[in-house]
Amino acid sequence: MAAGDEALRGWTRIYHARDVSDPDVVISLGLFDGSLEQLRAAQAAMGRSDQVERIAPHVRETLLDGSYEVVEEIAPTRADG
DSSP: OOHHHHHTTTEEEEEEEEOSSOTTOEEEEEEEOSOHHHHHHHHHHTTHHHHHHHHGGGOSOOSOOOOOOOOOOOOOOOTTO
């Protein structure tokens, strides 16, 4: 695993998406498989505080910020299984 890959350990996906009707509205969402303590360590390893500080001049408002626990997952049934 490369040095950059090590910081991604535990992350299953990270998305950055734009609102289709307003490209100035952006959401970043990461899916992490681990404990809250592991999540905090992974965020620190990725330099989350520095990332937030670096983009701050471009942020007009923060609509949502936090860490959330999945309480329900809904997925389609696969035809083959």
